Amino acid sequence: xxxxxxxxxxxxxxxxxxxxxxCSFTDSAIYNLQWFRQDPGKGLTSLLLIQSSQRxxxxxxxxxxLDKSSGRSTLYIAASQPGDSxxxxxxxxxxxxxxxxxxxxxxxxxxxxLVRP
Amino acid sequence: DGGITQSPKYLFRKExxxxxxxxxxxxxxxxxxxxxxxxxxxxxxxxxxxxVNDFQKGDIAEGYSVSREKKESFPLTVTSAQKNPTAFxxxxxxxxxxxxxxxxxxxxxxxxxx
Numbered sequence: 001x002x003x004x005x006x007x008x009x010x011x012x013x014x015x016x017x018x019x020x021x022x023c024s025f026t027d028s029a030i031y032n033l034q035w036f037r038q039d040p041g042k043g044l045t046s047l048l049l050i051q052s053s054q055r056x057x058x059x060x061x062x063x064x065x066l067d068k069s070s071g072r073s074t075l076y077i078a079a080s081q082p083g084d085s086x087x088x089x090x091x092x093x094x095x096x097x098x099x100x101x102x103x104x105x106x107x108x109x110x111x112x113x114l115v116r117p
Numbered sequence: 118d119g120g121i122t123q124s125p126k127y128l129f130r131k132e133x134x135x136x137x138x139x140x141x142x143x144x145x146x147x148x149x150x151x152x153x154x155x156x157x158x159x160x161x162x163x164x165x166x167x168x169v170n171d172f173q174k175g176d177i178a179e180g181y182s183v184s185r186e187k188k189e190s191f192p193l194t195v196t197s198a199q200k201n202p203t204a205f206x207x208x209x210x211x212x213x214x215x216x217x218x219x220x221x222x223x224x225x226x227x228x229x230x231x
Contacts, residue, residue: 004159034219043123043207044160044222089159103167104150104175105220107159 002027002094006108013080014116021075021111023090028068031093034105035064035075038087047088048075052095080115087112120144121223123208128228130195130202138193138226140208149191150209150220153177160207166191195228203230 003026013019023033032051036044048057048064050073056065063076077084091105121142130136140149148167152160162175166185180199185191191210195202208223 009157032219036222041205041225041227043224046219046221049219091159103148103165103173104162105160107161109157109159 002030002092002106004090004092004106004108006088006090006111008111009109010112010114012114012116015080015082017080017115018076018078019080019113021077021088021090021113023073023075023108025071025073025092025106027094028071029095030068031095033064033066033073033090033092035062035073036089036091038089038110040087044089082115082117085113085115121208121210121221123206123223123226125226126224128226130228130230132230133197135194135196136228138195138206138208138228140191140193140223142189142191142208142210142223144210144221145188146210146212146221147188148211148218149185150211151175151181151183151191151193152207152209154205154207154225163193163206202228204228 005024034049035047037047038044050057050066061078066073087110089110091107124139150165151163154160161177163181164183166172169188172183172185182194205225205227207225209220211218211220
């Protein structure tokens with residue numbers, strides 16, 4: 001059964017710091033992995049999508065890497081800003097044998113990030 | 118503007134009542150999904166639909182029902198059989214089929230049972 005874990009659950013850093021958020025998953029059979037941002041009481045905003053054949057994706061100050069064999073992904077945020085404060089969720093799309101399992105995303109519980117001015 | 122809308126933003130329910138959450142999308146996506154989020158946790162799939170007039174149970178379907186009469190609409194009813202319905206509900210959509218498609222999310226509805 002696929003499980004997704006995000007550590008730490010919460011992180012507080014001073015403005016300007018580069019930081020790394022971690023995501024691990026137990027089954028390497030995935031189609032893709034997505035990183036989302038969620039502001040309090042809001043929906044999810046997709047940040048980066050990495051297909052299983054890719055190693056990384058970049059968007060502005062964000063860089064996400066994927067190592068399927070070790071079941072790990074990292075989200076790197078450069079030069080953090082107070083506006084980056086939010087909860088960051090990762091989710092995998094399983095590529096299991098059972099058809100139904102490939103339709104849903106399996107989510108981690110998120111890392112709550114606070115960037116202090 | 119293409120996107121997903123959910124209404125209402127906040128919903129209060131008395132015990133024993135059924136309530137319906139609305140989800141509409143104008144992205145021309147065939148597939149739609151309902152997830153539930155509890156505090157400090159990730160999202161769990163309630164129901165999904167790959168095409169009009171067809172839908173499938175997700176991991177936590179008990180106490181919920183859905184319909185898919187139109188491509189752009191996928192309403193979720195929380196019935197009185199759902200024992201702990203207080204949560205944040207998120208709707209999503211994507212192009213159909215398994216595999217590499219990306220899911221896009223709406224702003225969510227927060228349901229509170231009084």
